[in-house]
Amino acid sequence: MASATLEVRALNSLGLPKPPAQTRVVVAMSGGVDSSVVAAELKAEGYDVIGVTLQLYDHGAALAKKGACCAGRDIHDARRVAEAMGFPHYVLDYESRFRDAVIEEFAESYLAGATPVPCIRCNERVKFRDLLETARELEADCMATGHYIRRLEGPAGPELHMAADPSRDQSYFLFSTTREQLEFLRFPLGGLKSKDETRALARKHGLVVADKPDSQDICFVPNGNYAAVIEKLRPGAAEPGEIVHVDGRVLGEHRGVIHYTVGQRRGLGIGGLEEPLYVVRLDVDARRVIVGPRALLATRTVPVEGVNWLGDGPFTARSEWPLSVRVRSTRPPVEAIVRPLSETRAEVELLTPEEGVAPGQACVFYETGGSRVFGGGWITRH
Missing domain, CATH: 2.30.30.280 (Adenine nucleotide alpha hydrolases-like domains)
Incomplete structure (x- = not known):
């Protein structure tokens, strides 16, 4: 009796069981060096690459502002990279979605005395929800971005991990990525040790953006002047x-x-x-x-809501989780006890009090002493 043989198909560099030429990848291209390198590298490896750039806002002077991630110049740069590397590129008008999902909440949060992080909402509600759905409609096998974060396969499925280069790590801004989204997303730059490596790859491919400076400001906030944007959106505020x-x-x-x-x-x-x-x-x-006085800024107990949990079991499976947390993007994780109050609410006890913990910021959960990201939530008022 002949024994049945199972065909084992080798995984490509994106972890998918088919040759690169048969693997369609939508690359979210901001026009910067990071996403341009991702698109160029994947094209060079033989993948069926489609570049997509989002037109997110038209803010007058901001549209021509250098260093803003979504400006008209950046759309032009993304198009030039696609032309040079020989893959199709599309610009999608997401202005109304971006205004409704990100800018309006940003204004309301500031008016309510909170300190919002619009880049997280943009990833959560526009790039990883709306654009991801568009990628599926384009029959893509996955969507790749230029974010510095790692997606590693674990025993219970894909896990989110901090970038290999701590100075470039963007895990704070991606904590709300869901398990379902993580199945479809890829982050090819997460394992690079420095930004110099990224720029070297850009030069290898002859990309016009190889020496383009990184964006510093929130794309719809020219010169970092939050108040001016709020006053324009809410006159008399x-x-x-x-x-x-x-x-x-x-x-x-x-x-x-x-x-x-x-x-x-x-x-x-x-x-x-x-x-x-x-x-x-x-x-x-x-x-x-x-x-x-400064002493009053020290906070030990942090209420959190809107929790996105990326652990292997249910968030409420334990009464408390010993983890590390980051309460601002510029701070390192500190040890804490995370106590679930429901599937989406928690109380976080910081073992060492932190200063300036502000409503509207994110509280991101990490494996203590490791690189895994366990999700996080939004800091609320006591």
Whole structure:
């Protein structure tokens, strides 16, 4: 009796069981060096590459602003890379989606005294939801981006891990990536050790963007002036009010709560006092900026909602998870105890208090002493 033989198909470099030429990859191209290198490398490996760039906003002067990730110049650069490498490139008009899903919430969050992170919402609601769906409609096998983060296969499926280069790691901005999205996404740059490697690859392919500087600002916020954008979106939003010490003393007047964030010290306009003062709270309803000594910024308990859990079992399977958390993108993870209150809410106890923990920021969960990202949630008020 002949024994049945099972055909074992080798996986390509993207972990899919078919030759590169038969593997269609949609590459999200911002016009910067990172996503351009991803597209060029995959094309050179023989993949069926389709480049897609999103037209997300038209903000007057911002449209021609260098260093903004979604400006008209960047669309032009993405198109030039696609032409040089010989793959199709499409520009999709997502302005209304971006305005509804990202910009409007950004404005409302600031007006409510929070400190939002619109880049996370853009990844979550536009790039990894709407664009990913478009990639499926284009019959792609996966979608690749230029983000610095790693997708590794684990015993329970794909896992999210920090980038090999800690200085480039973008895991804070991608914590809300779901398991279903992770099945379809690929991050080819996550294993590179430095940005120099990325630029070297760009030069190898002769890309016009090889020496293009990285974008620094939020794409729809020219010159980092958040308040100006809010005032344009919500005329009359910057109403003046009092700057009040935590002990009740009125110390001065401010130009509008939207000009201040928790932890801010500079630009308060209340000099001449013996102790340095920081913004410790924003009372939006009373239009008050509450200031106090630095010690009041230290927070040990952080309430979190909108949790996206990327652990192997249910989030509520344990009463507490010993993890590390990051409460701002610029800070390293610190040890904490994460206590689930429901599938989407948690209380996070920081073993060492952190300063300037602000509502609207993300609290991202990490494996203590390791690289795995366990998801995270949004910091709310106590």
